[in-house]
Amino acid sequence: MDTAFAAHGIVTIDTGFQRPHFDAAYLIVENGRAAFIDCGTQHSIPAMLDALASHGLGPQDVDWLILTHVHLDHAGGAGALMRQLPNATLAVHPRGAPHMIDPERLVAGATAVYGEEEIARSYGDIAPVPAQRVRELADGDVVELAGRPLLCVHTPGHAKHHLCVWDTRSRCWFTGDTFGLSYREFDNADGAPFVIPTTSPVQFEPEPLKQSIRTMLAREPHGMYLTHYGRVGDVRRLADDLRVQIDEMVRLARQAQERPDRHEWLVEQLTHLYVGRVRAHGAPLGAEQVRELLAIDIELNAQGLEIWASRERRA
Incomplete structure (x- = not known):
């Protein structure tokens, strides 16, 4: 058990998408209950379930699957994973909820960018989630995990349906793509991270993105949990790098x-x-x-x- 888990109950899961240490999902454990933040693709499900088992939990112990947004590297496996989690609710931005309930347009949009062959190879089956198992998150909604509040804040800029999750316990944000990309191969000799913005199609807006970064900094976070990839500190410097x-x-x-x-x-x-x-x-x-x-x-x-x-x- 690493010190981050011992202190805060947070587990980084390598979803296996594209290459090692490229795409992360997160498991938060609190008093024997669990929440996932993002989930990768259908091919990521074994890694998600293995993370539960490694910490003495089963699928029945998961209360939440929270999606930062519905781009397929974050949410493509949500429908298939929810079938494995009998007690979980999927929590998502209101703009993203219809695409989880009926993913036809989501798949069509991704296919237009990546092509049918790549969709099949990288993402697998993109299954719907029953509407009664979906909770739409308004800006500022709090998801309770066994008494642990997870604050969900709308953070447009990368996508209109993006949200980030603030965990008071760790004083960290789960940032999806709002705080950019920081791969560990780019860390320097001192271990300091490198970051670039992500402006992938089709809803990039520069001013909202910079405002979302300011919103996150206002809470003086100790770290950021990025989907691509893992936890980074030194957040003020990285935020300045992103804005430039x-x-x-x-x-x-x-x-x-x-x-x-x-x-x-x-x-x-x-x-x-x-x-x-x-x-x-x-x-x-x-x-x-x-x-x-x-x-x-x-x-x-x-x-x-x-x-x-x-x-x-x-x-």
Whole structure:
């Protein structure tokens, strides 16, 4: 049992999506009861159940599956997992709830981005959740886990249906994608984390995202539990890094709108931005390693930025 679990009952679960230490879900244990925050894909279910068993719990001991948002790397396995959890309620933003009850549009949107073959390979079956087992979370709602309050706050910017979860016990946020991406391969020799924003399609909005980051900082958190990946500290520095990068990414997206090769140019510019920042951070990676590890994220960030810039231009 690690010290974080001993102190706060929080378990990081590697969902196995894409590569090791890429996609996390979380288990919170309190007085013999449990809650999951996010769940990965259908392929992640064995890891989720193994985490319960490793801490002396079974599926019947889970009261909540809380989703930060319904993008498939966070919520694709929710319907299948809920079938394994007889006493659990799925808690989600009101905008996300219809997609959990009837995931047809969610699947169609993801298929348009990734393609049918990738959806089948990476996500598996995306099953519905019965409406009576879904609780819609208003901004500021509290989910009670055996007397432990988990405050759910709407945090738009990455997606309109995004929320983050504040745990008073640990003084940490479960941030989904609002606090960006921080892979452990990018930690420097002192163990300090590196972070980039995630602007994946289709609802990125820079000003709401920066406001959501400010909202989280206002509680003076001791750490952030990111889906991609794990707990990070040094949150003030990372928040400053995110704000600087959001502004720079927005500038590049606007500039790309004037170019006939805008997608390719934007991918190149984002790659240059991140490689430069990784080198300045002191992470022990060469430029090619950075490109390889961030390839998926760079492509999705470019797509999301283009969609946002086109929307801004039409407004």
